[in-house]
Amino acid sequence: MPPRNWNPTTVVQAVLWILLGLWPWPEPGTASLPFLMDSVIQALAELEQKAPVTKASHTASVWQLSAQDPGPHDPLHHFLLDGQSLRATKLDLLALSPELRGLIEEAARHDVRGRQEYGVVLAPDGSTVAVEPLLAGLKAGLQRQRVINLPLDSTATPPGAGATFPDVGAVVPDVRATSPGLRDASPDVSSTDVGAMSLNVRATDPNMGAIFPDVRDSSSDVQVTSLDNQTSSLDAKAKSPTTVDSLLVVTLARDLGLTFLQGPQTQSHPGLGAEGCWDQLSNPRNFTLLDPGASLLTTAFLNGALDGVLLGDYLSRAPEPRPPLSHLLSQYYGAGVAGDPGFRSNFRRQNGAALTSAPALIQQVWGTLILLQRLEPAHPQLQGMSQEQLAQVATLATKEYTEAFLGCPAIHPRCRWGAAPYRGRPKPLRLPLGFLYVHHTYLPASPCTAFERCAAKMRSMQRFHQDTQGWDDIGYSFVVGSDGYVYEGRGWHWVGAHTLGHNSRGFGVAIVGNYTAELPADAALSTVRDVLPRCAVRAGLLRPDYAVLGHRQLVRTECPGDALFHLLSTWPHFDANVKPRIARRASRISKKKLPPVTLPATGLQ
Numbered sequence: 001m002p003p004r005n006w007n008p009t010t011v012v013q014a015v016l017w018i019l020l021g022l023w024p025w026p027e028p029g030t031a032s033l034p035f036l037m038d039s040v041i042q043a044l045a046e047l048e049q050k051a052p053v054t055k056a057s058h059t060a061s062v063w064q065l066s067a068q069d070p071g072p073h074d075p076l077h078h079f080l081l082d083g084q085s086l087r088a089t090k091l092d093l094l095a096l097s098p099e100l101r102g103l104i105e106e107a108a109r110h111d112v113r114g115r116q117e118y119g120v121v122l123a124p125d126g127s128t129v130a131v132e133p134l135l136a137g138l139k140a141g142l143q144r145q146r147v148i149n150l151p152l153d154s155t156a157t158p159p160g161a162g163a164t165f166p167d168v169g170a171v172v173p174d175v176r177a178t179s180p181g182l183r184d185a186s187p188d189v190s191s192t193d194v195g196a197m198s199l200n201v202r203a204t205d206p207n208m209g210a211i212f213p214d215v216r217d218s219s220s221d222v223q224v225t226s227l228d229n230q231t232s233s234l235d236a237k238a239k240s241p242t243t244v245d246s247l248l249v250v251t252l253a254r255d256l257g258l259t260f261l262q263g264p265q266t267q268s269h270p271g272l273g274a275e276g277c278w279d280q281l282s283n284p285r286n287f288t289l290l291d292p293g294a295s296l297l298t299t300a301f302l303n304g305a306l307d308g309v310l311l312g313d314y315l316s317r318a319p320e321p322r323p324p325l326s327h328l329l330s331q332y333y334g335a336g337v338a339g340d341p342g343f344r345s346n347f348r349r350q351n352g353a354a355l356t357s358a359p360a361l362i363q364q365v366w367g368t369l370i371l372l373q374r375l376e377p378a379h380p381q382l383q384g385m386s387q388e389q390l391a392q393v394a395t396l397a398t399k400e401y402t403e404a405f406l407g408c409p410a411i412h413p414r415c416r417w418g419a420a421p422y423r424g425r426p427k428p429l430r431l432p433l434g435f436l437y438v439h440h441t442y443l444p445a446s447p448c449t450a451f452e453r454c455a456a457k458m459r460s461m462q463r464f465h466q467d468t469q470g471w472d473d474i475g476y477s478f479v480v481g482s483d484g485y486v487y488e489g490r491g492w493h494w495v496g497a498h499t500l501g502h503n504s505r506g507f508g509v510a511i512v513g514n515y516t517a518e519l520p521a522d523a524a525l526s527t528v529r530d531v532l533p534r535c536a537v538r539a540g541l542l543r544p545d546y547a548v549l550g551h552r553q554l555v556r557t558e559c560p561g562d563a564l565f566h567l568l569s570t571w572p573h574f575d576a577n578v579k580p581r582i583a584r585r586a587s588r589i590s591k592k593k594l595p596p597v598t599l600p601a602t603g604l605q
């Protein structure tokens with residue numbers, strides 16, 4: 001139980017002190033606890049037990065430390081979050097057990113150096129999460145005011161004074177009471193002022209229309225309004241933002257804006273959404289990125305930022321007393337916040353897309369860059385940038401983020417489910433392919449709804465395909481769980497063993513379960529029908545005119561099950577001209593000797 005006078009803001013502030021360098025920085029690799037979200041939750045729970053410790057001497061020492069090192073690396077945090085309250089906090093972090101302190105010290109600052117990513121932890125859903133943007137989101141959410149007026153005149157206070165004027169940031173009244181919440185249908189996160197879409201996106205980018213075509217919340221059926229729809233009635237005159245939402249700035253908008261400001265201003269930004277592998281899953285210590293040229297906008301960073309936005313938004317609207325952060329995080333990274341299975345880390349992309357529309361995010365990123373320009377006049381990349389140039393950076397950054405991250409399925413790489421190595425030499429596919437072949441796994445017969453189970457089923461299918469069938473690897477290109485995740489099989493680049501005679505022509509995607517009489521979960525269906533192919537088309541892996549076929553249309557099998565096949569035949573890209581082979585069986589029997597009967601699960605190759 002948390003103490004009576006427990007204060008969640010204090011706890012997050014305490015963790016942020018560590019971020020700000022108030023304690024000595026350990027060598028990487030010295031923390032003794034595994035880099036698990038559970039360890040972070042444990043640390044927060046311990047802080048909650050101890051907060052607030054009010055011993056004056058400790059408070060004084062914190063004051064001193066604070067005075068010695070007043071400058072965080074980021075004036076934006078100072079402007080939006082820290083200020084007076086940082087100095088006033090009365091919490092004795094030194095009382096935290098050494099293991100937990102070590103963990104927080106190491107896990108609390110996000111960084112990418114070479115192929116190593118730091119400040120990330122493994123969550124129970126198998127995702128890797130950067131702790132820094134998550135904590136920043138929690139802290140921003142605990143503040144009363146989120147909407148901050150931009151200091152637009154040229155006499156804005158210089159950055160050195162940042163710590164002293166956060167309360168001067170002329171805060172406008174909280175708009176949350178009248179603005180829609182997470183579960184409401186409108187995707188606009190903020191007030192009409194902040195979200196006002198006055199930048200004509202279509203004028204600068206004709207391709208923006210496809211941003212959120214059909215991302216659905218798995219549980220609440222939120223339909224994301226497309227950008228096209230929102231911009232169609234707006235005038236062409238760009239109006240710069242006058243406010244920002246501190247929650248979006250400190251989690252997402254700042255890094256999004258700065259990365260695209262620095263990076264190559266091209267259509268495709270290769271560094272966004274890089275995945276990686278842990279050294280071990282049971283005791284994760286070391287996270288290595290798969291892509292050597294990754295920017296800071298890794299999947300782990302974007303996961304943490306999105307979790308920070310979602311949980312910060314929740315906290316900013318939660319009535320007092322707010323839930324202890326350790327409870328909130330264990331629900332969010334567990335069965336769902338307040339018993340809602342749709343509000344958990346597994347569905348962060350769907351929930352994130354529903355919470356913030358692309359036009360509102362463009363305004364936020366644009367506003368953040370304007371704010372940074374005011375706070376850091378000497379910033380090398382921002383110097384001399386015009387409003388229009390900043391707006392273009394914000395538009396490009398938002399487009400990449402929404403299309404290449406939010407609009408793509410969350411795919412667990414092979415290392416995450418403990419795949420055995422490929423046997424032999426994989427054959428490369430010649431991309432883009434023209435087909436998506438849909439399968440059910442049949443065995444395992446029950447859908448998997450949690451990472452541990454899904455990963456175990458992946459390993460058992462791979463063992464069966466490699467050891468019993470004698471194949472090189474698991475047959476499918478991808479396997480879709482009912483836990484919100486896609487599991488990488490042979491992936492986008494290697495020929496699979498899923499649809500005999502057609503393996504080089506299409507990707508084989510299986511949904512875990514037996515769909516003879518029942519249908520897969522909605523989230524799994526929308527992944528296969530919409531999200532995965534749309535993402536693959538955008539990335540040039542699948543042809544825009546691709547066809548969807550059920551396994552039974554090409555191979556004599558019941559797969560993907562009557563119920564699923566019937567539904568499949570209503571999908572927009574379904575090719576009805578290829579008749580199921582099972583229906584033609586009778587006419588063929590007379591002409592031809594039947595091939596040996598195989599179990600559906602083994603009839604893949």
Ligand SMILES: *[C@@H]1O[C@H](CO)[C@@H](O)[C@H](O)[C@H]1NC(C)=O
Pocket residue numbers: 229230232233
């Ligand atoms: C946007 O879409 C909604 C729902 O489909 C529709 O009612 C509305 O008229 C559209 N707005 C514009 C400006 O096209």
Ligand SMILES: *[C@@H]1O[C@H](CO)[C@@H](O)[C@H](O)[C@H]1NC(C)=O
Pocket residue numbers: 028029279286287288
């Ligand atoms: C982390 O793992 C990578 C690759 O396995 C290795 O090169 C690196 O030295 C490791 N770093 C630490 C600190 O263990």
Ligand SMILES: *[C@@H]1O[C@H](CO)[C@@H](O)[C@H](O)[C@H]1NC(C)=O
Pocket residue numbers: 442443445514515516517
């Ligand atoms: C698959 O579902 C069908 C229909 O419910 C059932 O008859 C069959 O036994 C199931 N197969 C397995 C392996 O569970």
